[in-house]
Amino acid sequence: MRHNFLKRILGGILTGCMLVTATVHAGTTQKDIDKAKDQITDLKKQKEDAKDQVDSLTNEKQGLESDLSGLNGQLNTITSDMNQLEQQAAQKEDEINTAAEDLKRSEERSAEQYEDMKVRIQYIYENGNQSVWDMLIHASSIAEFLNQAEYTSAINQYDRNMLTAYQELTEQIKEQKKELEKQKEELTVLQQEKQKEQEKVNSLIEDTQNKIQESGEKIEDAQSDVESIDAKIEKMIEYEKQLEIQKAKEDAARLAAIKKQEQENRSNVTYAPAQSDAYLLAAIIQCEAWGEPYDGKLAVGSVIMNRVRSSYFPNTVSGVIYQGGQFSPVASGRLAYRLEQGVASDCMSAAQAVLGGTTTTNCLYFRVNNGIIEGTVIGNHVFY
Template sequence: MKYKGKQNMAVMLTIALLAGMIPTTTAANVYATEATRKKLQEAQNEKKETEENLSQTQEELQNLNQEKDSLQGHLHNLNNQLKEVSDNLEELENKISDKEDEIEQTREELADAKATEEWQYESMKKRIQFIYETQDYVMLEVLFASANFSDFINRSDYIEQLSSYDRKKLQEYAETKEQIAAAEKQLEEEKKELDEYKAKVEVEKSRVSGLVGQTSSNIAGKKNEISQAEADALAYEQRIKEQEASISELQAKLAEEIRLSQLAAQSAWRDISEVSFAEGDRYLLANLIYCEAGGEGYTGQLAVGAVVINRVLSSVYPDSVVGVIYQGSQFSPVGSGRLAIALAEGKATASCYQAADDAMKGNTNVGNCVYFRTPIEGLSGIRIGGHVFY
């Protein structure tokens, strides 16, 4: 009985291969579990995103370095300006100091001139007062004291020369006083101009100093941004290495699953009559069907159940419903915990139980397919509902 069943199965496999029901090795890329395909695609997408982030970060890093270099050049120019302003300020301070010395000297000269003026003024005043008060007496004295007329003329000339001298000195003093006053005024104006210019230079120095401080702060900020960008770039590079390792592992796993899928297609299969189902298999299978195809019609639910039973029948996979469903990383609801919730709450519908019953009787609408997943580009197989079976 068992031998005959195996003969029938071999004949069915041969017919299926000739009819194209089971994918050949030329389509090996379709032999992969949904979970592994999904993880590999996600890993490749994450790596691509990380590479894009790295490229963007490297571009930002280049821009930051250019900005830092520009700021450093600006800072160099500002420092030169600050030095020039400081030198100008120092020169101005020296000029102002010299001008103050000149003003002080002029003031001293003016003070001396004033003292001379007062002395000369008092002297002239006394002489003038004497002349006017004793004019008649002097004239008589000059007249009578003169030895002769010539002497009289000489004495008159002397008095006239004395008066002329006094007027001349007074005029010279007045001119000197005016010159000193004018010089003092000019010096005061020059000092005022220097003070105003110095104030402007002080403002310019303060402005340039502020720009130097601000630019230095900006450079420090850019350096911090550069350090952060460099750290981000290193982190992205490290992440890419890790993702490449993960992709390599997933690709190796995918290759192994392809090998197992091909092996399953070529290996011995049991007849459904040789399978002894354990208590609880129906409940477990119905709830897995609910998790994988609960929102689809009966046809899609039967197809999921048939894949599980096909694996039970294949010598490549575990020989029990429990073993197949809980085999590592095969059915996503197991890993996500959705199956455990469905089992705890008894989520399976009557349609799911009907699909489980029919699959456990050996009924299949996907031939000997042992995998299914959501459709992706390049994947061929039997399309039922939202899945491709292969």
């Protein structure tokens, strides 16, 4: 009897060592999984930031393209205005040339008229007396003489009128030419101003085009970052999957050892809940099973209570929940946040029911169902 008793004790000690080793491995693997999850979360945040950068740069590029379109419209308007001014300047130049020719002809005719008039006046003065006697002697009548005298006077008056008219026309043409030259100068000033506007807009267009090109290059770089992060996320997801497989193997090995050595009947083990157990249990249920059906919440609570009743886990609710490497919300800080913010009523109801003796599963483990682990599926979790 003594020999058998010692044998059982030694067997228990060896089993305990196996379980401790399995626990260390499981804890290490869970930490790796949690670390991988954190890295994936961080990468997803980086991806969102990179996508935001792509969107921001795209909006900036679209804004620059809109500005460029507006600048091209301004340039077209300026070019059209410059063409019109050029046509007006050419037309004004033609008008000035025409006025100059008219002025030259008017001055020439005025000079000719003046010379003709001088000749006639000189002739009259030099031959005035003889001409009067000749007209009187040769006239057949007084009426004829008077008609000839009136004719001579009319010629003199005509010369004066024509000279005056040519002089006035010359002055008018001079004023017209002067006004045309003034208008041409104004057109030249407008052309110069439009030229400056054109140069300014061309400079803005070139600057905007350079910015658009830079934005395009930045978008390509940012998009490349998104793709690179995507590739990293895929690798990390695959790595996490491998860790999950490894964790499942370790959990299965540990569970097999527990089942092999555990001879107690958990249903006969009683547990007196501490005053804070209900709130703590409700908080971890909400962290692990928020959004799951009520049965899923009860199942999570049952797993925790099964561990409390097992001799291979801590024998308190807080001990099980805070055991190293077992529940990721503990390591990530989500549990502490939930304890601070409060728990949902259905999670509290599930916790109270489980603490009151309701057990919906005999499993010791659960995780998100990824199709790798065989067990009882409730909602999005598999219990095993």
